[in-house]
Every structure is written in structure tokens, then in C-alpha cells.
Amino acid sequence: MSATQTFSVARYNLDATLTSGQAFRWRKADSGWVGVIGRHWVRLRSDAFSIIADTATPVEDWSWLRDYLQLELDLTTILNTFPEDEPMRNASEACSGLRLLRQDPWECLASFICSSTKQIVQIQQIIGLLCERFGEPIPALPEFSPAYSFPTPERLARATEAELRACKMGFRAPYLLGTARKLAEGFDLARLAAMPVENAREQLLSFPGVGRKVADCVLLFAYGFQTAFPVDVWIMKALRQLYFPRRRVTMKRMHRFAASHFGPYSGYAQQYLFHYIRTKSRSPNNVR
């Protein structure tokens, strides 16, 4: 038996949120978006005042979805903390209703280990292959393609490097394998949630294939550390273009600027800048 539930929420832009490079398992369907959250297959649709969720199996407790979508969050409060400069005004306007999700730490960590110098469409492809080959089948509504859970660390720890490379992740395979093994041997990712952000980052940096950028993505997208500020090539481009025109800027300087300029929700601001600069550079009069 399937289930349908309507959640009352305003200003939630599913399209922007699910295409903004924080999660990689969502596919556009005829109506809405289809994805997997933990052990749940789900289709999401939205209108101006609500999000409608369809599942393939009965659901008693929807907290997994409320938490993932962060439905209780007051977006206006956060937007009001953004600096009142022109770049942020433009980004806020262009990305109206963009939200940060709250993802599973392991899935988020594994996904971003696979993300380095890959385009988002390719990251989606890698993660898709990983789930098909190492995840568990999950019931989906009949008219949709088969769904799979994200593979556990234990399952990936038993895979070979060649099997992982066959998922098109290239030189990232040994990194993912090393990280999966460390977790399978008992490293507890959940305890990072209770740490100060600097300590949690230090823990993440101890995994192979995890540097400052990947660590910050996990801190922000999985643990909700609101000051984590991932700096990738797009954010570098955005900061240079919008805040440091025609000046040389080091990575250190960018992090310092981010920490002092964007306020207590700088991670949120970062996501707005990221989506803004990416969608802007793809507009019809500026094709790349």
C-alpha cells in the first residue's frame, strides 16, 4: 500500500533545492521529483503553499522526510541575516525558495568523495551506479524505474577497487574504499554531530579523499553546521567576480572573508551564491 501526505510549507523551491548540487539522487519525473531517502522511495511535488509526498509503502511517521527537507525551518529569518550587498540581493532573488537539506552523513561523505573535479551530472551517474550495484532494492511505485538504497559502508568495504572504478569514479575509488573500510571498522560518524565544528571538520579530514572542501560540504549538508562554507571552483569564481574583481585571492583569504562577511548562516549564503552563479552562467545569452 502506498501513502500520500501533504505538508504545509511556503517558499520551498524544490527545483532549485534538488538541482543545486547538494544531493545527487533526485530525478525529474512527469510531475515532481523522484528520489530515495534512507530506505524510503519518494516522489515530491510542490505548489505555492505545500509539498506533497507519495511513497510506495505505508508510512506511520514522516519525521524522516520532515527532517530531510528541514520543513520546520524559518527561511525568512535566515535570509534576513544575509549581508545587504548587491551580490547577495541578486542571489536571494534569483534563488527564491532554495533550501539546504539535512542528509545522511555517510551518504553525503561518500558522495562528495566522488565529486572532486566532476560535473554534477557525472556525480549523479557515479552515485546511481554505486546504488544499483551495491545498494538494496527498494519498493517504488509501479510506473517508476527500480530503486535502490545507498550502499552501506560495510558493503563497499567488501568491494574491490576495480569494482568501484567500474562505477566510473576513476582515481577516487581508493579514497572511497579507504573511507568505507574505516567506517566498517567502527568509526562512528554520528558522534561528530555533538562536536564543535572545528573538531568535527578535523575528524572528517582524517578520511582519505577528504580535504577542506569535501569536509565542509558534509559539515553543512549532513550535520547542519551553518558556518561551514565549501569553496569549490564555482564559489571561487563567484567570490572573485562579485567581491574581489580583478584581484588575486588566496583560498585562505576567501575563507577569512566568508567567515567575516556572510554572517551566522554563511553556509546557507554559500549555497545561494553557488546556485546563482551556476544558473546565471548557463543562461541563454551566456552559454558555456
Place this chain on the structure above:
DNA sequence: GCCCAGGTGAAGC
């Protein structure tokens, strides 16, 4: 063929 993509780790100064 070229350059680039939600980078990291190791080697060289």
C-alpha cells in the same frame, strides 16, 4: 584536439 568539472595528496621548493 582543447579546456573544464562542487579536489585531494604527494612531491618539490
Place this chain on the structure above:
DNA sequence: GCTTCACATGGG
């Protein structure tokens, strides 16, 4: 400390 380079793979 900082800079440079190799590392797979696919899109434009």
C-alpha cells in the same frame, strides 16, 4: 609554509 602536478572520465 606554499606551489605544482598526477589522478579518471565525460561534456562542451
